[in-house]
Amino acid sequence: MIKISEKTKHVEGNINSACARVGRDPSEVKLVIVTKSATIEAVQEVIRLGFTDLGENRVQQLKKVSTELDDFFRRPEGEPHPPKNINWHMIGHLQRNKVKHVLPISCLIHTVDTLRLAEEINTSAAKLNLCPKVLLQVNTSNEPQKYGVPVGAATHLAEQIETLPNLKLVGLMTMAPLTHNKDIVRACFIRARELFVEMRGEKIVGHHFTELSMGMSSDYKIAVEEGATILRIGSAIFTG
Numbered sequence: 001m002i003k004i005s006e007k008t009k010h011v012e013g014n015i016n017s018a019c020a021r022v023g024r025d026p027s028e029v030k031l032v033i034v035t036k037s038a039t040i041e042a043v044q045e046v047i048r049l050g051f052t053d054l055g056e057n058r059v060q061q062l063k064k065v066s067t068e069l070d071d072f073f074r075r076p077e078g079e080p081h082p083p084k085n086i087n088w089h090m091i092g093h094l095q096r097n098k099v100k101h102v103l104p105i106s107c108l109i110h111t112v113d114t115l116r117l118a119e120e121i122n123t124s125a126a127k128l129n130l131c132p133k134v135l136l137q138v139n140t141s142n143e144p145q146k147y148g149v150p151v152g153a154a155t156h157l158a159e160q161i162e163t164l165p166n167l168k169l170v171g172l173m174t175m176a177p178l179t180h181n182k183d184i185v186r187a188c189f190i191r192a193r194e195l196f197v198e199m200r201g202e203k204i205v206g207h208h209f210t211e212l213s214m215g216m217s218s219d220y221k222i223a224v225e226e227g228a229t230i231l232r233i234g235s236a237i238f239t240g
């Protein structure tokens, strides 16, 4: 079995190469390590390696893993302490009745795709005196079964979300379809980037609209080439 440290190095090497190909600075690209396929020991290992941004796609799992880690951080006197500043990313589809559970844990919700969900986050956040960061999930692949607002409706939804005081819209998120056809994948990422640039240009969104979350284990190199600022990677680090 290949060690996790070697796999994270390999992924980081690929990110650096992809950045070099298109003249980007690797510090512009944040790696969120998706822990849904990992054992708790493997999660602790990536934290020891210095990674601070972790992601889960299910609320139940987000609560479980973040709670289990609390014990890991409560180490006896004298033992080396791992970094405590873990940032949890909610990257999966979010039901409105689960919002209140996610808000106290998550630093960024990647998957806002309806006004009703945004309004629920806004209302719950106000009660908790929070102002969470969120991304608008856009369906760039036009697959009807996929979550995400259609590209043509994204700008209007962003305008509506911008009026809500207790959340902060900081960018877009998208998922490419699972296919070996790299042209299809790249086209989705280009669509997301164009929408991102357009929203910024037309001042529909504020200065803090800076994040483009796209790219998973199978397609992160393409995502980096097309401007991703956040990658969500799990299996490339935890499986095989």
Ligand SMILES: *Cc1c(COP(=O)(O)O)cnc(C)c1O
Pocket (backbone or CB within 6 Å): 034, 036, 057, 091, 092, 175, 216, 217, 218, 232, 233, 234, 235, 236
């Ligand atoms: C699981 C998941 C990922 C990570 O996928 P891998 O192929 O394991 O890298 C990224 N984004 C979302 C929304 C996911 O559910």
